[in-house]
Amino acid sequence: MASLFSISSSPFFFSSVKPHFSQRKRPTLHLTVPFTVKSLLSPATDTPSPAVQTFWQWLCDKGVVSANSPVVKPGIVPEGLGLIAQRDMSRNEVVLEVPKKFWINPDTVASSEIGKLCGGLKPWVSVALFLLREKSNKDSLWRSYLEILPEQTNSTIYWSEEELSELQGTQLLNTTLGVKEYVQSEFLKIKEEIILPNKHLFPSITMDDFIWAFGILRSRAFSRLRGQNLVLIPLADLINHNSSITTEDNAWEIKGGGLFSRDVLFSLRTPVSVKSGEQVYIQYDLGKSNAELALDYGFVESRSDRNAYTLTLEISESDPFFGDKLDIAESNGLVGETAYFDIVLGHSLPPALLPYLRLVALGGTDAFLLESIFRNSVWGHLELPVSRANEELICRVVRNACRTALSGYKTTIEEDEKLLEGGNLDPRLEIAVGVRAGEKRVLEQIDEIFKNRELELDELEYYQERRLKDLGLVGEQGDIIFWEPK
Numbered sequence: 001m002a003s004l005f006s007i008s009s010s011p012f013f014f015s016s017v018k019p020h021f022s023q024r025k026r027p028t029l030h031l032t033v034p035f036t037v038k039s040l041l042s043p044a045t046d047t048p049s050p051a052v053q054t055f056w057q058w059l060c061d062k063g064v065v066s067a068n069s070p071v072v073k074p075g076i077v078p079e080g081l082g083l084i085a086q087r088d089m090s091r092n093e094v095v096l097e098v099p100k101k102f103w104i105n106p107d108t109v110a111s112s113e114i115g116k117l118c119g120g121l122k123p124w125v126s127v128a129l130f131l132l133r134e135k136s137n138k139d140s141l142w143r144s145y146l147e148i149l150p151e152q153t154n155s156t157i158y159w160s161e162e163e164l165s166e167l168q169g170t171q172l173l174n175t176t177l178g179v180k181e182y183v184q185s186e187f188l189k190i191k192e193e194i195i196l197p198n199k200h201l202f203p204s205i206t207m208d209d210f211i212w213a214f215g216i217l218r219s220r221a222f223s224r225l226r227g228q229n230l231v232l233i234p235l236a237d238l239i240n241h242n243s244s245i246t247t248e249d250n251a252w253e254i255k256g257g258g259l260f261s262r263d264v265l266f267s268l269r270t271p272v273s274v275k276s277g278e279q280v281y282i283q284y285d286l287g288k289s290n291a292e293l294a295l296d297y298g299f300v301e302s303r304s305d306r307n308a309y310t311l312t313l314e315i316s317e318s319d320p321f322f323g324d325k326l327d328i329a330e331s332n333g334l335v336g337e338t339a340y341f342d343i344v345l346g347h348s349l350p351p352a353l354l355p356y357l358r359l360v361a362l363g364g365t366d367a368f369l370l371e372s373i374f375r376n377s378v379w380g381h382l383e384l385p386v387s388r389a390n391e392e393l394i395c396r397v398v399r400n401a402c403r404t405a406l407s408g409y410k411t412t413i414e415e416d417e418k419l420l421e422g423g424n425l426d427p428r429l430e431i432a433v434g435v436r437a438g439e440k441r442v443l444e445q446i447d448e449i450f451k452n453r454e455l456e457l458d459e460l461e462y463y464q465e466r467r468l469k470d471l472g473l474v475g476e477q478g479d480i481i482f483w484e485p486k
């Protein structure tokens with residue numbers, strides 16, 4: 001029975017680089033985790049490095065920014081580089097505007113010397129190759145920008161094996177390994193088809209270089225901008241994230257481009273008022289879980305609703321009712337034999353989870369519900385308990401799966417909490433401890449919900465009782481009304 005479904009790491013279906021500043025929404029929860037982001041009010045102090053100064057000079061020379069009265073300047077901050085306000089700014093004021101000719105996107109690649117080679121490539125692969133080509137070209141027009149890109153972030157894709165071992169048992173570990181495998185397979189393809197046959201353009205590109213480029217895009221490319229799937233915007237990509245900003249609205253937009261209008265520009269606004277000398281921040285994505293933040297950007301947040309766990313449920317092909325169940329799931333918006341449910345700490349279960357579980361577990365004397373005459377009403381029936389046996393089975397299977405998943409972590413929540421309370425952890429360890437503690441909390445929450453449900457099994461009302469009631473065959477006290485012959 002335990003094979004009814006599995007709680008596994010969320011598989012990463014990855015056909016192109018995922019949106020980096022996406023709008024997907026996810027609800028909220030509670031956990032005292034690691035990373036404390038710099039206060040919005042703390043001013044940045046350090047002087048920029050020569051590379052940053054050269055980058056700034058390049059932007060001034062090209063007229064992207066005003067050398068005399070800049071609104072923001074790049075500066076060294078706890079998050080690496082960031083944008084420092086050069087004067088007081090009110091909410092929604094424009095921080096910077098970058099014309100299209102300074103963007104790096106698949107069009108930039110197409111019109112470059114490697115454009116012809118990159119024709120059929122995925123957008124992210126072509127931009128990654130472009131970055132690596134330009135890096136190896138000492139005369140690159142993009143040199144001053146490339147020089148300020150970090151060698152690594154704390155994204156889990158850059159972690160050593162030892163660092164990854166701290167993620168033992170987590171979904172994040174599996175996702176990270178899956179992503180790396182995917183990037184590697186893309187690399188092997190272009191190595192054969194593009195890199196090796198064009199050694200004069202790509203002298204020595206390694207898998208690590210390709211991972212670097214992938215991580216750069218993943219952490220700083222904007223996506224889903226008007227007509228733009230994936231675009232690097234120098235200067236704008238220095239904007240850091242702050243958890244205290246809780247709106248994603250209107251932080252950036254593309255301006256211009258109409259028939260008689262001026263150049264197309266990327267425009268960034270500050271979502272909150274900022275004092276001169278403070279760092280300007282935005283909210284990257286309210287919908288990302290801590291695991292996604294860790295993978296994409298290399299940080300996590302203490303907000304409890306960033307902790308999530310993906311339940312993967314499957315209608316087994318060996319199920320005698322496989323076809324009917326699949327048909328019912330698909331008619332109710334759950335495509336394919338596998339369904340994914342994101343469970344968020346402190347939030348109730350996704351509404352479709354219980355009906356889907358009941359459907360997957362349906363069998364024996366309840367199987368009549370799968371008959372075609374019920375096809376239009378079956379989901380409604382599945383939204384309520386079907387039978388004691390069915391409800392008991394889903395509780396048992398979910399609880400077993402939670403316990404199995406919990407036994408795969410190398411620490412307990414208490415041990416993780418102690419580590420976090422002790423403070424002074426290496427940033428990557430802090431991310432690992434935060435994510436694994438968060439996942440375990442969600443698993444315990446799921447287990448608790450189904451444990452309580454198990455205790456209620458005798459009080460629940462099941463399909464047959466509801467049916468008898470509907471037919472007027474059950475009295476007020478739940479007694480069966482018999483027909484007395486007159």
Ligand SMILES: C[S@@+](CC[C@H](N)C(=O)[O-])C[C@H]1O[C@@H](n2cnc3c(N)ncnc32)[C@H](O)[C@@H]1O
Pocket residue numbers: 035037038079080081082148149150153154219220237238239240241242243296297298299
């Ligand atoms: C869009 S870039 C921002 C510029 C970046 N700080 C730099 O030095 O180039 C995103 C990266 O900045 C860093 N970052 C942004 N916000 C952060 C935060 N709140 N805490 C820690 N790191 C952050 C992470 O390394 C992330 O991958």
